[in-house]
Amino acid sequence: MAIIAVVGNKGGTGKTTLSVNIAAGLSKQSSIAMIDADPQGSALQWRAIAGSNVNFPVYAPTFSLREQAKNYAATSDYVLIDCPPSVHAPQTLAVLEFADLALIPVQPSPIDLWATVHIEKAINEAREVNPALKALLVINQLEARTTLSKLVREVLSEIALPVADTAIRRRAVYRNSALEGKCVFNFGKRGAEAAAELDSLIREVI
Ligand SMILES: Nc1ncnc2c1ncn2[C@@H]1O[C@H](COP(=O)(O)OP(=O)(O)OP(=O)(O)O)[C@@H](O)[C@H]1O
Numbered sequence: 122m123a124i125i126a127v128v129g130n131k132g133g134t135g136k137t138t139l140s141v142n143i144a145a146g147l148s149k150q151s152s153i154a155m156i157d158a159d160p161q162g163s164a165l166q167w168r169a170i171a172g173s174n175v176n177f178p179v180y181a182p183t184f185s186l187r188e189q190a191k192n193y194a195a196t197s198d199y200v201l202i203d204c205p206p207s208v209h210a211p212q213t214l215a216v217l218e219f220a221d222l223a224l225i226p227v228q229p230s231p232i233d234l235w236a237t238v239h240i241e242k243a244i245n246e247a248r249e250v251n252p253a254l255k256a257l258l259v260i261n262q263l264e265a266r267t268t269l270s271k272l273v274r275e276v277l278s279e280i281a282l283p284v285a286d287t288a289i290r291r292r293a294v295y296r297n298s299a300l301e302g303k304c305v306f307n308f309g310k311r312g313a314e315a316a317a318e319l320d321s322l323i324r325e326v327i
């Protein structure tokens with residue numbers, strides 16, 4: 122059904138973390154297939170240790186990402202694609218040409234915010250061939266008390282892409298989930314706040 126690409130123009134913004142946790146959240150009620158389109162293979166690595174912690178597959182990319190994604194979309198409710206850390210990477214460019222939605226995690230740091238300008242351009246270019254492409258910026262690793270975190274929405278308002286109302290906070294449970302091959306939904310009470318913010322983000326996305 123819907124193909125969701127998690128993209129960005131910088132390393133370490135949280136693409137893989139958000140991909141796997143959004144996939145996990147969606148998988149509570151829907152069927153999910155995930156493609157790891159990043160040659161770093163982090164999502165595949167995570168899946169290899171996750172075992173039965175989650176109930177969806179993560180696939181290595183095949184020759185045609187488009188064909189692969191459309192195939193999974195025919196039998197799954199959502200296809201999530203974790204992309205490399207550049208909007209100029211061939212995988213990202215290819216995915217933006219057929220995805221329904223680009224989710225773009227951004228950290229409240231100046232360098233991340235500068236990099237979003239390239240994303241806006243890439244989204245606009247992709248829309249020439251994929252006019253239905255939606256895009257949503259997601260603030261990730263928010264620390265409520267820092268000045269930059271307070272300013273981040275103001276800065277992002279200069280970019281002509283919508284920003285999700287739900288911001289994802291910096292929380293140890295996101296790091297631990299990667300380490301242990303889990304998602305935040307596997308952590309019970311310890312993951313409750315993260316699970317709640319993810320559910321809220323998912324409601325905005327679908
Ligand atoms: N909300 C968060 N709170 C705490 N840690 C986070 C959060 N989001 C991501 N991280 C951590 O930040 C690091 C980078 O995250 P991640 O690997 O998901 O980013 P990425 O954009 O996929 O990176 P790359 O560009 O290398 O693929 C990881 O150690 C991850 O555990």
Ligand SMILES: [Mg+2]
Pocket residue numbers: 136137138159163203
């Ligand atoms: Mg990654």
